[in-house]
Amino acid sequence: METLTEAPVSDYDPFAPEVLADVHHYDGLLREVAPVVYIEKYDFYAITRAEEVQKALRNWRVFSSTDRPFYEPNPFRTAAPLMQDPPDHTHTKSVMLRIFSAENMEKMQNHFEREAEALVDELMANGPIEVDAYKDVAARYVLKIFPDILGLPEQGRELLLTFGDAVFNVFGPHNDHYKKKMENGQPALEWVAANATRERQTEGGIGWQLYQAADEGIITEEEALQLLVAVFGAGFDTTVFSIAGMLRAFADNPDQWQLLRENPDLLSSAFEESTRYYAPSRYGGRVAMKDTELGGIRIPAGAKVFAMWLGAGRDARKWDNPDQFIINRPEPQSHLSFGFGIHTCAGQAVARMEGRSILAALLKRVGSIDLVGEPRRAINFQAFGHEYVPIRLNPISE
Numbered sequence: 001m002e003t004l005t006e007a008p009v010s011d012y013d014p015f016a017p018e019v020l021a022d023v024h025h026y027d028g029l030l031r032e033v034a035p036v037v038y039i040e041k042y043d044f045y046a047i048t049r050a051e052e053v054q055k056a057l058r059n060w061r062v063f064s065s066t067d068r069p070f071y072e073p074n075p076f077r078t079a080a081p082l083m084q085d086p087p088d089h090t091h092t093k094s095v096m097l098r099i100f101s102a103e104n105m106e107k108m109q110n111h112f113e114r115e116a117e118a119l120v121d122e123l124m125a126n127g128p129i130e131v132d133a134y135k136d137v138a139a140r141y142v143l144k145i146f147p148d149i150l151g152l153p154e155q156g157r158e159l160l161l162t163f164g165d166a167v168f169n170v171f172g173p174h175n176d177h178y179k180k181k182m183e184n185g186q187p188a189l190e191w192v193a194a195n196a197t198r199e200r201q202t203e204g205g206i207g208w209q210l211y212q213a214a215d216e217g218i219i220t221e222e223e224a225l226q227l228l229v230a231v232f233g234a235g236f237d238t239t240v241f242s243i244a245g246m247l248r249a250f251a252d253n254p255d256q257w258q259l260l261r262e263n264p265d266l267l268s269s270a271f272e273e274s275t276r277y278y279a280p281s282r283y284g285g286r287v288a289m290k291d292t293e294l295g296g297i298r299i300p301a302g303a304k305v306f307a308m309w310l311g312a313g314r315d316a317r318k319w320d321n322p323d324q325f326i327i328n329r330p331e332p333q334s335h336l337s338f339g340f341g342i343h344t345c346a347g348q349a350v351a352r353m354e355g356r357s358i359l360a361a362l363l364k365r366v367g368s369i370d371l372v373g374e375p376r377r378a379i380n381f382q383a384f385g386h387e388y389v390p391i392r393l394n395p396i397s398e
């Protein structure tokens with residue numbers, strides 16, 4: 001029988017200010033310590049490497065979603081479906097996936113493509129243009145298209161990003177950073193509460209469809225509300241970060257933009273690669289339901305764990321040259337940035353559609369992308385992204 005070793009004990013603080021400013025570097029150092037490391041300061045186990053993260057996420061019976069480091073009830077984080085195990089999870093997730101039916105996806109596809117074309121046409125109307133890829137491309141695009149499909153009013157949409165910013169700081173230490181994010185999020189929480197009610201849903205919209213499921217007795221009214229709030233929380237900062245990060249990656253790697261121009265078939269792979277390279281979500285929490293092991297390291301029953309998929313996305317055991325942005329990798333979809341197993345991202349088809357639509361529109365008109373200033377990273381416990389990416393979009397020369 002394999003002998004198990006105890007997890008190395010680390011004084012690493014994943015939430016220290018210098019770490020939050022450079023998570024790839026620091027989570028990368030942790031990954032090289034061991035596949036599982038005990039984080040003494042906060043009493044949890046960090047799963048750091050791609051193989052072990054995937055193994056843990058596959059095994060939901062042992063690694064349950066019903067508890068996690070730093071968990072306590074919080075209005076920004078609803079239980080369904082993220083904090084449920086089967087059978088509850090199977091039930092609510094199936095309802096959530098109904099809203100991404102073929103019919104709804106087709107509606108989204110048409111809308112997303114049309115709006116991507118309109119935005120890029122407008123930006124490129126007068127030759128080269130300097131823009132902030134975060135604000136002028138990613139946020140402007142996502143805050144137009146997805147709330148339209150959800151059936152939300154124009155007014156106040158930008159609060160969805162503030163809401164997400166609070167959501168992705170819930171699972172971390174309750175320090176000043178946390179308090180500030182929760183406080184900043186209050187007006188957004190009120191906007192979300194007002195716009196997630198049954199009365200506010202536009203007939204045929206996604207929210208309306210969730211309340212229909214409640215009318216049919218498939219879920220409760222409360223679950224419908226929770227699922228809608230979960231979409232509001234999970235569906236905005238993540239996709240805005242993914243698009244802004246993708247544009248930064250291309251600006252830093254002009255050869256990859258030229259490779260894509262010459263090989264437009266690589267468009268989907270390019271989006272996957274940017275999602276691996278700049279994973280918008282850093283980690284997810286679980287609790288060990290019994291004594292178990294990963295990579296030969298013992299994890300005791302009751303241990304709280306974080307699966308650190310951002311660091312795992314740069315694991316050299318899985319990826320050649322992991323710190324390089326390479327759009328023609330083999331198996332580009334095998335990253336863990338959308339999670340893995342039963343809790344794999346419910347909105348990944350939407351996220352991919354958004355990313356691919358804006359990328360396709362840019363590819364038609366943009367010959368090259370230059371970085372024209374110093375990008376700034378957003379500081380967040382669980383989300384990773386940029387809050388400012390100054391770039392110049394140069395039109396394709398005739």
Ligand code: HEM
Pocket residue numbers: 081082083093096230231234235236238239242275279280281284285336337338339340342343344345346347348350351
């Ligand atoms: C690039 C964009 C996105 C990324 C990187 C991302 C990432 C993730 C990850 C890593 C998980 C797994 C969490 C876990 O296992 O603990 C997840 C779950 C989830 N995501 Fe996303 N997400 C994105 C966009 C979206 C969008 C657009 C929506 C909504 C339309 C969404 C809704 C959800 C929901 C509801 C869950 C919970 C699923 C479950 O518990 O079964 N996400 N996402």
